[in-house]
Amino acid sequence: MRIKNTKIIIKLVIAIIFSLLLIDTSWAGIIPTTERNEIIPASNSKEWKSPSEMAGGPQVKVERPSAANGWRETIKEFDANGNLTKQTIRHYYAGGERINSEIIEEYNVYGGVIARRVKCYEYHTNGLVRETFKEYALFKKTGYLILTKEGSKEYANGKLRKEHFKEYGTKGIRTDIVIRDVTREYNDNEKLIMEYRKEKYGWTKITNEYYDDGETLKKTTKEGSYRGHYGQTITEYYRSGIVKSGSWRGDNPNNFSRKEYYEDGTPKMEIVRKRIRHGWSEIKKEFYPNGNLQKKTVKTFRRNRKYKTDMGVTEYYESGAIKSHATGKLRNGKFAAANIEEYYESGQLKRQICNDYNSSGLRESKVWEYRKDGSLKKKKKTNYAAWSGVVSKWKEEFYESGNLKRKVKSRSDKYIKIWEYYDNYSFGLANLPNPYLYGVGTLKREEKIYLGDNGFIRQRRIKEYFENGNLKKIIREYYSEAGILKYQQIIHYDRYGSQISQQIIHYDRYGNRIS
Known part of the structure; x- marks a missing residue:
């Protein structure tokens, strides 16, 4: 007691x-x-x-x-x-x-x-x-x-330049718990230029930048940490006060976002990157001044996939119609495959590209081009041999009727072959939707170029034909090892296939005609 x-x-x-x-x-x-x-x-x-x-x-x-x-x-x-x-x-x-x-x-x-x-x-x-x-x-x-x-x-x-204060809280009967410690600094116009705030579970720092007048805000940087997680936000302004850009990032580099604006406040660009399971994804958008989407890029990265990165890019006309769409797969930072489709503003397919890659780079490329009415205009195929540096090309061009107009085959170390055709095929295959089926008219011109070991031209042969298929002209050319013309033969025929003239021309070692 x-x-x-x-x-x-x-x-x-x-x-x-x-x-x-x-x-x-x-x-x-x-x-x-x-x-x-x-x-x-x-x-x-x-x-x-x-x-x-x-x-x-x-x-x-x-x-x-x-x-x-x-x-x-x-x-x-x-x-x-x-x-x-x-x-x-x-x-x-x-x-x-x-x-x-x-x-x-x-x-x-x-x-x-x-x-x-x-x-x-x-x-x-x-x-x-x-x-x-x-x-x-x-x-x-x-x-x-x-x-x-x-x-x-x-x-x-007479102007405020610096400020510091502490705020206290309670825990049980304790009354001296500091819950917030704040320091602020101001410029000559009493505008905040820095604030540092320390709290129980983290801290925050704000930094302001101003234009020359010291009044108009130009840039604000806000960064801080909460329970060990870092974050930063940066905002930029035009002189008018409208936001110019804004960005955010976290302690992980794959947590990031940024937005940009035109001076009237219309969105200009937007990019967002975030973590996903076993990787990250990124979406980037670009806009026209009228607010319509101009370009959209999507990237996805995963650590446990054969093709670690998928990428897609879509471009738009100012009217909002799709201009092009491309998709690709990347392996170890290099392309493994890519497909590209381009469109007219009407929505009709304009060009289609398929690229295939190996560890050394581009292995094969295929291209289809179309006219505005949807008819096939051109086909190309290119093969690349990385180990030898040899490039093989194959190209076909078509008339508006769909018939074959020109065909080219080449190999960078051996030859170039060109065939041209008349537009006189009329059996209807050209109207079929399959791009591998087309009509082939009468041969109009044939050219073959043979290359030497050093890559210079050694022989050139040209044949021209009448529309009825009869031979019209033959040209044979021979070149020195340095690629200089030294001999030429020209033969002419009439429409019925009979030879009407022949001409042989010789050239000196410098390529000048001597006979």
């Missing part, structure tokens, strides 16, 4: 001491705090009654007793029932032009203090240089006021 009484007495003593410390506010006059814009003149009046008080409404009473070293102003606010709700006490230096300290208290209906704010100010010859403040609130668990916020502000030439 005796021990229990001792504990009660100790608790009462601690409570009394704590309450006396809170009630005593004499220290406020020596703690530095913000400059008042209002200048209170010296006065000996002790009390002032507001018109609302006379009418029986909320009351405001002001006391301004003079003192040897300055002035004190007390403002009391009452509710309609006459209960004190708020009290402000200000101390002024001699002359009454500069405030020294300020104490603001708020009360409940029972007259108990529920909040207190204390400010103190420091001055220099150029004016206010520093302001400090403390804020208190009622802690219901103990019934006493506890410190909730404290900090300071620094000034230069």
Whole structure:
């Protein structure tokens, strides 16, 4: 029983001491705090009654007793029932032009203090240089006021340049838990240029950049960490204030997004990359100034696939119609396969390309080209031999009727062969939808070029035919190892196949005709 009484007495003593410390506010006059814009003149009046008080409404009473070293102003606010709700006490230096300290208290209906704010100010010859403040609130668990916020502000030439404050929280009966620590810096125009905020589970930093006028925001960078996860946001602005671009990234490089805008606010570009199972995906969109989609690129990467990366690109006309669509597969950063389709603005297929790749690069390429009416215009096929560097090509061109017009076969180390045809095939195969079926008219021209080991031309043979199929002309040419023409034979025929002339021309070692 005796021990229990001792504990009660100790608790009462601690409570009394704590309450006396809170009630005593004499220290406020020596703690530095913000400059008042209002200048209170010296006065000996002790009390002032507001018109609302006379009418029986909320009351405001002001006391301004003079003192040897300055002035004190007390403002009391009452509710309609006459209960004190708020009290402000200000101390002024001699002359009454500069405030020294300020104490603001708020009360409940029972007259108990529920909040207190204390400010103190420091001055220099150029004016206010520093302001400090403390804020208190009622802690219901103990019934006493506890410190909730404290900090300071620094000034230069009357303008705010730096600010720092801490906010406190509670945990159980502990009241000194710092939940937020904030530092801010300002430019000459009192615009925020930096803010660093440290909180319980992380931190945040904001950096602002301005145009030359120091007023118009140019760029904002916000970065921070929450429970070990990092993130960054960057926003850029035009002078008009419209957002120019915005980007975000996380601690993983595959968490990223960015948006760009035209000066009127219309979207210009958008890119989003995010993690997926066993990899990442990326979508990029580009827009015309009218807001219509111009290009869309989709990439998907997976670590556990043979073709690790899939890519698709779609382009659009300004009207919104599809212009081209391409898909590809990448292996170890190199193409493994690619398909491309191009369209006219009407939606009709214009060109189709199929590329196949091996570890050394492009292995085979196939191309189909179409006219606006949908008829086949050209077919090409190219094979690449990486080990030897030999390139083989095959190409076919067609008339609007669908009949074969020209065919080319070549091999980079041996020959080039060209066949041209008349458009006189009329059996209807050209009208079939299968691109591998087409009509072949009468041979019009045939050309064969043979190459030497050094890649220079050695022989050239040309045959031309009449539309009835009879031979029209033969040209034979022979070249030196350096690729210079040294002998030429030209034979002409009539429409019935009879030879009508022959010409043989010789050239010197420099390619000049000598006979």
